[in-house]
């Protein structure tokens with residue numbers, strides 16, 4: 001080590017503090033990477049890896065580099081590949097007499113802290129999420145550094161905390177260091193996968209430190225004032241985020257000025273699988289946005305509106321007052337098409353103010369960003385004018401809360417040219433008239449250039465050399481060029497500088513004097529422009545809170561207008577949302593199936609669920625009839641109503657729901673090492689534990705993942721439990737293929753049977769898609785299998801087996817009908833009896849199945865004994 005060059009020593013020292021990051025080590029106009037970092041970076045970035053003797057001991061060190069001026073895309077690519085990048089610059093060392101000698105890390109870019117990569121999709125947040133597992137609660141905090149959106153909550157279980165992770169979908173998760181080995185990350189590898197896990201020292205989570213951190217950052221007297229309230233675990237999760245920010249972002253993070261604390265009870269609780277099953281954000285099949293509820297409703301015209309809509313859909317409200325406030329606003333926008341379109345058009349040119357604000361605050365905004373901010377602000381007065389007559393409380397509040405930010409608009413308009421260049425250091429950014437010294441320098445530069453043109457004419461006249469040129473290059477500055485044939489005519493005051501093949505170059509004292517003035521002015525212009533730009537950017541950054549508030553209001557307005565637009569186009573109606581206990585929907589439709597499945601007209605259906613006679617609705621019907629679609633549609637209508645959206649129905653009255661649980665189909669979670677059946681049972685257990693009479697439960701064929709007898713028994717018992725247990729007597733839709741369950745209605749008075757009607761025609765089944773009262777008589781599984789293209793031979797044999805099963809399994813003489821032919825020497829299987837036969841029926845069937853003529857006396861005696869025991 002002692003033989004290393006000083007530079008390498010410095011590199012290794014810095015690297016020791018950032019072992020998990022690729023170090024971008026500034027050397028002149030390049031960022032260099034060494035050793036393992038170089039090997040990794042050259043592979044990911046596909047750039048040349050070289051080696052050089054920097055070790056001083058003869059050892060070659062691998063290295064690669066990227067130009068300083070165009071480093072951003074390389075950094076973005078590394079971060080995209082899941083790496084952290086520590087940017088190390090030369091900084092002035094106050095202790096050093098010579099000036100710049102020190103290098104230090106000025107910023108660490110991590111996947112969760114990306115603010116301006118192309119990979120940031122406009123309508124998605126890029127969250128850094130922090131988990132703090134306390135003894136009985138979990139703190140969850142998440143921040144989008146690019147927008148300043150910062151939220152905190154607490155959950156009462158690890159599952160609920162991971163449900164937040166699934167919903168928030170962060171790129172990076174912060175956890176206490178003690179969880180590195182086999183801790184929380186390994187608890188849910190499926191959710192941890194694909195996200196960077198970063199660990200924070202335990203002491204950061206110390207209550208006192210956390211409180212101090214939060215107070216200092218938000219400049220408030222207590223954590224309570226910062227919005228953390230009494231969330232002790234939440235506070236610690238927040239502190240970890242702030243600590244991590246301090247470690248990675250050396251710059252100002254003023255735009256992170258507001259922490260939004262929420263309690264899960266303030267929202268309709270949706271667990272992870274319900275969000276997935278209802279396809280709120282993405283489809284189950286291909287994980288795409290198209291085909292999801294969000295995909296359908298997202299007609300927002302701004303990126304911030306898109307992000308807010310996602311927030312609304314994932315966190316529907318439970319406050320009737322707030323829901324109706326949103327619905328009033330949507331109604332006003334639905335009713336007046338001109339108003340709605342006007343608002344949407346006014347918002348259409350508004351840029352992503354949240355991200356612009358983030359970049360401005362983090363001093364990475366370009367002049368173009370400031371111009372974009374101004375272009376957005378310019379649109380606000382006409383938007384306010386449009387909103388002036390708005391009557392609904394929410395629209396009026398938004399209108400009154402939008403800050404025109406006229407001072408910011410004026411400053412940018414006065415200071416920055418309308419179409420500035422991308423590169424800040426090229427000049428041409430600051431508008432004429434903004435700064436007198438700059439104007440003066442510019443006129444010197446202009447005049448200087450004019451002087452040089454005049455000088456050329458003057459020298460031509462003085463020397464009589466018509467081909468004489470005044471030119472400029474970086475080495476000599478301005479010079480006079482005379483071709484060889486004219487050399488005899490040059491005056492005495494010309495000083496030779498360079499001889500070329502055909503010409504010679506000269507300077508004169510007068511030319512040099514002007515040159516100094518012009519070039520000096522130009523250098524100073526670039527410097528001054530940059531300083532002025534930084535000053536403007538800082539002054540705008542100081543207004544970050546105001547910009548953030550206005551951005552939030554514009555986003556809300558955008559969401560309301562988008563919901564209204566969809567409602568208008570798809571003929572949705574305003575639901576009545578109240579405290580009643582009933583969900584009554586007439587002519588309900590599945591919003592997405594209706595919109596996307598154009599090959600079949602959507603058949604609307606009614607539903608009534610309440611805590612009385614219609615608490616538990618058992619839905620039977622063939623496969624493919626539309627049971628799942630119907631149940632999901634009910635859940636989506638409730639969810640949309642509580643989001644503040646109109647709903648796809650002729651009429652809907654929704655008694656507000658506290659939770660929606662869905663247990664739909666088989667969702668394997670092999671990554672978690674659990675079987676399909678296990679997951680199904682765990683989800684069912686969670687429902688029975690957490691449902692309340694105000695909840696909506698959707699159960700689709702539970703118990704299907706095991707043997708028929710076990711399955712039907714579990715399904716039956718679960719249904720009974722949901723009916724009989726007061727604590728969790730939720731409004732329940734229960735689809736099943738076990739027709740036996742329809743019997744529940746006989747003994748339980750809050751059970752209703754429904755089925756999805758079909759028509760039989762020529763041994764074919766025609767789906768009517770209509771939900772009607774009563775249980776289904778048939779499964780029609782075989783007909784559906786035929787539709788799916790099973791070979792005719794298999795279909796015929798299945799029918800035969802079905803017939804036999806229905807008629808009893810044995811032919812006369814005890815020959816089993818299902819297996820073709822007799823099994824030699826095998827003991828006779830006992831006849832499979834219906835689960836729900838009464839004891840007498842068993843006896844009767846056993847006797848009916850006897851072929852007396854074929855029995856030996858001993859067999860007859862044994863059977864008699866068996867029958868006696870049965871009695």
Ligand SMILES: Nc1ncnc2c1ncn2[C@@H]1O[C@H](COP(=O)(O)OP(=O)(O)OP(=O)(O)O)[C@@H](O)[C@H]1O
Nearest residue numbers: 597600601602603622623624625626627628629769
């Ligand atoms: N009301 C409806 N109107 C029009 N098409 C519908 C309707 N309901 C369902 N469909 C169509 O029928 C298809 C099958 O519906 P769904 O999956 O809900 O049936 P299912 O009864 O749950 O079937 P399985 O028991 O096999 O799961 C859907 O993909 C949808 O396109």
